Amino acid sequence: MSVRDAIIMAMSEEMRRDENVFLMGEDVGIFGGDFGTSVGMLEEFGKERIRDTPISENAISGAAIGAAMTGLRPIVDVTFMDFIVYMMDNIVNQAAKTRYMFGGKGQIPVVFRAAAGGGVGSAAQHSQSLEAWFTHIPGLKVIAPGTPADVKGLLKAAIRDNNPVIFLEYKAQYNMKGEVPLDPDFVLPIGKADIKREGKDVTVVTYGRMLERVMKAAEEVHEAEGVEVEVVDLRTLSPLDKDTVIQSVKKTGKVLLVNDAHKTSGFIGEVAATIAESEAFDYLDGRILRLAGEDVPIPYNQTLETAMIPSVERIRKYILRLVNNR
């Protein structure tokens, strides 16, 4: 099943299960979503629950929050994550803080599904991965799965969670295929990393779009040089599963961190800092390496765009550099 279908399945199952759940956003209805992530849902759930909106990101996010405060459970299709800039007040100043400011009263169960990353030739205003911003804000959960099954299990968890969740999807991966449990009770825990591959030589921590490439690189270095890579897939960025990361680094003593977002102040920087201040530091036998998107706006030209994001080849090189202590 594709990521796209896993998303549709997750939302549809939750909407069948709970009449308070509904989807809103620009062109989610007859158009089926900018990325086809709600194709067919209008037919099943009708206009009230597959709710087309004006192009008004502020009102969309605000209405979602107000609806969530009063008993509904909205899912917002942000479409391109870049457009979330217009939702920042509602997400950061309102949704994240309201319960706290009110001394623990009220709750805001809302999911913002945002299509992150480049890879489709849409240039600098349609290619950003802005997850780090949201991990900086207490009161938000941030999820970035990298397989169709994790997408399904975590999107369902996000919808059932009673807090605002930023849910990253990757526009380059909507067609990515994988096994997906059909069980409507298949829900994954938020806040748990997943060891996608066990290994003793080196730890690679990643999430989201980069998981696929990391897995491929791990496979390649294993086949070519017998290196055993442990791949820690964070899946949830906030709250971060520090334990799993630290345990793995303690085991291997070497760590590479990979994300597609810009390197500077990207989320893997936080992971690096977390390792460097933890007990795992004492087990490190090499620098904590980062491989991330370049610090440039994403260029339109596809050769350049491709070069701005970690490739399987560069991930492989970095793994070998670590293993060979260069």
Next chain:
Amino acid sequence: MSVRDAIIMAMSEEMRRDENVFLMGEDVGIFGGDFGTSVGMLEEFGKERIRDTPISENAISGAAIGAAMTGLRPIVDVTFMDFIVYMMDNIVNQAAKTRYMFGGKGQIPVVFRAAAGGGVGSAAQHSQSLEAWFTHIPGLKVIAPGTPADVKGLLKAAIRDNNPVIFLEYKAQYNMKGEVPLDPDFVLPIGKADIKREGKDVTVVTYGRMLERVMKAAEEVHEAEGVEVEVVDLRTLSPLDKDTVIQSVKKTGKVLLVNDAHKTSGFIGEVAATIAESEAFDYLDGRILRLAGEDVPIPYNQTLETAMIPSVERIRKYILRLVNNR
């Protein structure tokens, strides 16, 4: 001279020097700015150049950018940094990327002055330090000085720079006093950290509001225990002066990082990651410690608020912990 007066002096000097420079924002005119940072300027420069605006942060930031693209040099008084949420499209998708997207054509010389941090009992929506967001975005410069002199020298540099600059001020420190060069040609370089105190035992890297506390803590541990702290004041966060940080850490082998922003995905995490992936890593003889604002929305109660931000005492404790290798 106070920070407030240093700001007024910097802006006034630059406005006298270049007729294209002007100030715009809510209540900058007769009110003299929410924090008094333009008191008296209306009288000297008139309404056209000390430009009161409607409460329209999107239009303010957009107009500033458009004016900057076409030959003016606006300074925007954002007032509380928390309100910058309404400016995110203009700053992140427009100002930061336009020159790049246009293949190097055009420039956007605009300064966004934002009052960051808590300390004045204004609760969660008026106390944030959001600098990390902007350091994540290529195309922006981010400056956060911690003394009145640096405020003057760097604000003038920001105004003269041909790129969008996010300039942090700290609402708790507008009254902080210090020597300020009166020379209208006193301009400091953007992108250069400053060693505010030399020492051989331990490096503390900080910026902005926390500098004052770090200096005090350094003084105290020196007097009490003879510990020689090297204080690296970043001053500019983007571009980061990695060299100065790395050299200092190589010298001392121990490093503590301090900022007032929330810890998770705060800017000192990026500094930690930078150290951990650099040659300085090989010189470390202890974990890279971080001391930052807690990961909670800033509470209203002032005792709680105070406890959420690193105190001199906690900074001192962390320094001693590092020095004593605990």
Next chain:
Amino acid sequence: MAKTSSKKVTDISKEKLLEMHRSMLDIRNFDNKVNRLVKRGVVPGMTHFSIGEEAANVGAVAALEIGSDLITSNHRGHGQSIALGINLNEMMAEIMGKATGTCKGKGGSMHIADLDGGNLGANGIVGGGMGMAIGAALTQKIKKTGKIVVCFFGDGAVNEGTFHETLNMASIWKLPVIFYSINNMYGISTPISSVINIDYNYRRAASYGIPGHFIEDGNDLMAVYNKFEEIVKYVREGNGPVLVESITYRYLGHSTSDPGKYRTKEEVDEWKKKDPILRFEQYLLDNKLVTKKDIEAIEKASEDAVEESVKFALSSPEPTLESAFEDIFAP
């Protein structure tokens, strides 16, 4: 002194009229008290007072089903909270940052909320409550609760983009929400007349195909109440949103520190002649609904309640340090 409009006097019970009067007095006394506490340094932080704007607040809230209908408010929310019947002790404790406060001392003046009482909260962001208001209204419409939402904001907020987006969305979805702009003529130091190119903002209702109402004398409690009764009925009947604007004035500065150079003492004094409380008192007396003595008794009761709230707040414990780490996430 300007008169209170006496239309419909017979429709309203004496009890209700006295409640409204008491509400206005509570707002006035509460805020005067807080102001003194700020000056004495007992209350920290930024506080925005509703003094002078009592009628504009109470008249609107009184037309609602209190305890059932919903409101969102802004930084200047004391008036609305009190009108909606919040527990004054807890509100005062909140403003002093105490553990017994409405928000356990974590929110303060700008974040007073009373979810059970229908108050979805004050807001420190200008326009910050408008999205929530339409979302809350969407819930009422979908769940067919019959409840309506009043979204309070100032004159300055009308130039925020969120005003436009939320009014438009509410209009196309015919949501049961009243957008209520309390026009006190200034946003901090900025006269509203200098930041819009029309006379009054209520006319912008036309952009959304919804009714726009104007309450020229927002210091006339009965004028506010009567207009709101009519509007509340219209909205509750499912006709969609309405934009209302009332004119009033704040006696004090924008916030606790405000040199006030942007307006003259004469202007302030002129407005004090139109005081909403004195006028309503006169109205009650003129209509023989109360005696001077009754009035004094109500005044006394209100003052006592405020004193009581101060005592409660002062004797309440500070929140514990641990509590700062609680309440971020819902279970």
Next chain:
Amino acid sequence: MAKTSSKKVTDISKEKLLEMHRSMLDIRNFDNKVNRLVKRGVVPGMTHFSIGEEAANVGAVAALEIGSDLITSNHRGHGQSIALGINLNEMMAEIMGKATGTCKGKGGSMHIADLDGGNLGANGIVGGGMGMAIGAALTQKIKKTGKIVVCFFGDGAVNEGTFHETLNMASIWKLPVIFYSINNMYGISTPISSVINIDYNYRRAASYGIPGHFIEDGNDLMAVYNKFEEIVKYVREGNGPVLVESITYRYLGHSTSDPGKYRTKEEVDEWKKKDPILRFEQYLLDNKLVTKKDIEAIEKASEDAVEESVKFALSSPEPTLESAFEDIFAP
């Protein structure tokens, strides 16, 4: 076939009329070509076509001082760029991501700009150019350049908060800017009639105390041109901003991939009968301004220019990898 409005024909030089025709042809041919290249996989990324909307674009731009006045545009910016006289070779190279492109291959279709030619750039964010437009207008006003700015956007953009904020700010500062909404009746799949609660957005001008103009037939080049001439004059004389709306239609899908389920083939065909180019051609012939032969020559010249641009683009080098790291900051 609907007629072109013939008002003021005598006021316009034949040369200018032919230029406008050529401009429309260039847009049509250019976009048809790009569409074919997209289908063949030669052009990557998202592209939005102006086919069907040629008159709405060219009529507006032709009323400007080309090379002096300024515009901002949106994602559907090909029409405006070409009308303003951009170098077609460089534009085609940009869309192919080549080093010789308008933006060195870094911007692509959604970021075509021509700062020297007065085009401050297309924009991938709906409403993203509106702030820039008023800022550019502020510069013109402060520097007394006599230039004006036209801010292009779609019907869907009118519900963004930035629309409200920028129109309001422009109105209070009386900035020389024309807000021009090209209403092609849909924002992606969403009919404008379903997302506003009034008939036409131009009426919202009243909220800002500025004139609102309606061009009911935006496929009538002369109607667009005549209206714009009048508006340009008004704005250039310092009377402040204006909101204009024209009705037109896009023949193709929203972007390169669009199943188009939200509208019928009949609707599209109906609009094709009102084709702006065929109508203007007829007008030129009817007024004996050209012969069939002239028309054919212009058509040929336009096609050749587009072919030429493709050749230029195809034979242009890819940008170097290093170039990706350049041009972030101005020196």
